[in-house]
Amino acid sequence: MPEITYRDALNLALKEEMRRDPSVVTWGEDVAFYEGSFKVTRGLLAEFGEGRVKDTPISENTIVGVAIGAAMGGLRPVAELMTVNFALLAMDQIINHMTKIRYMFGGQVNLPMVIRAPGGGGSQLAAQHSQSLETFFMHAPGMYVAVPATPADAKGLLKSAIRDNNPVMFLEHELLYNSKGEVSDDPELLVPFGKCEIKRPGKDVTIVAYSRMTILALAAAEELAKENIACEVVDLRTLAPLDTETFVQSVKKTGRAVVVEECWRTCGLGAEIATRIYDHCFDSLLSPVQRVSGLDVPMPYSRKLEKLCIPQVEDIIGAVKEVLSEKY
């Protein structure tokens, strides 16, 4: 299989799905002529034309709302928000409309649409451009939330998202765009929603992670292997649907769990994962669940301070050692 970047994997997914289905259209700020601020939409305008690949005004709420209407009207729109931070300007259409329309209208209409949004911290973009808002979306019933960690998952999940008849919030990590991995060029290879992947098997500790945190967890596991600590890394891949079964089975096997989340700790998704582990694995747990989280602060600009706010490989190593040393 060819090795390509996360960015190119997403680009390939878009191209394949647009070739496959003429009702797939895409728009967002700078996606057409500029080819995307992160170049995920490179080459789309040239191949599919201005009718299907469209630049929009800087009107985020309307970018999402127009996608809702277009989906209702029989298309499969993929709307790009330049960064997930701007999703906050579109929360009315995302939460009040997109996640409600099917339910409040009694199931009479589907919204086959995707909102793509890059996000995450670590690029010194300061407080307004470094947020990890995944928990916000996971909290609201009525949409799916994808958080791919690898190029293969990025491609396979985006293709599933575009083909799905539910609205999908597709969260890409800005620091992963240049990461490389093997990606199938089979246009029919999809990654299913609601299915975790065990990215590394192990018997001593389960590390539950997603998106870039999975990559850090794998690095931590590699280091810990040198000390004969075998970590099992479970990559959530989608936060909704959430595949509780897979991480619960893993924790039942290892008896210990570390949850890694880039978002703020208070009410962060790690609290939900930990609760589900306690609900299902209480009798198998050998020690309390450890959470490695972003700090509860607005992101500072300074490189030195920013690093404190985002989970690091050494934080995960520390948490694994803590969970191994603690006992009930």
Next chain:
Amino acid sequence: MDTKLRAILPDHDLLKMYEQMVLCREFEESCAEQYTKGHITGFLHLYSGQEAVAVGSTRALHKDDYILSAYREHAQAIVRGAEPKRVMAELFGKATGLCKGKGGSMHLFDPDLSFMGGYAIVGGQFPIAVGLAFAAKFRQEGRIAACFFGDGAVNQGNFHEGLNWARLWELPVLFVCENNLYGIGTEVHRSSALADIHKRTCGYEVPSTQVDGMDVMAVYQAIKYAAEWVREHNSAYLVEAMTYRFRGHSMADPGKYRSAAELELWKSRDPLPNFGKRLIEEEIAGQTQLDAIRKEAVAVVQEAVRFAEESPWPEDAEVYNDIYV
């Protein structure tokens, strides 16, 4: 008005419009009664007084044109063809309701009628209407999206984003402002720097007009012209219909911010008796026929209430249905 009704529409259509206005009035007044009895709960925003807008507009649109509205939309749905009994059942929260009792008064929807919903976040329907117009144009369906909203919605960013977008992408969106002069209790002059709402489209070069929203034929003619313009040019147009709600914003609002004189003035412009009078004057119908139409409307509404009362509640298991496909 000089033009005779018959020069505009055939008798059958004119009588149908009168019938629809009467049905909507009877329906809304019955809703008020059912609310008082506790059969309808939650928010209830009634349309009495504004009937000429829904009836005149709907008559002027094609059957497959999309219609979107806000939360004062019972009449819009019924005039479009929704069965009164299924609308009433929805208001009662029953399983037989238009949306299985999950939407209620503010969220009526019927895709078979191209009635694409009542939305209860002020101005939330603007971008959705633009998106539907995009899909219609993309699929070369020849239909337009008619987006109804109140005077309160024009100070939302969505209004301006939607006008800009529809004009920029050359999309067939007909914006219809039902200006009933009040956003809940705030009079339009106290919320809009420019209270002549139709003039606010000039920044987007979207043509617009103002029409007497208490005159069903004036509304019909204005919307007819605007809708065809939108269809022909694949671009946006705005019609501001000057109208009035005879009741408060919702059932919780006694409407004390309006003077008795103002209410009386607008009631003298009530579209129902005024249109009825014209039908008689122009010998399109006699009083007996109009009385019969009213009697029939009362019977339809009574049947709707009976249907809603006797309909079953949704099953508990229904609570989890329809979130996802």
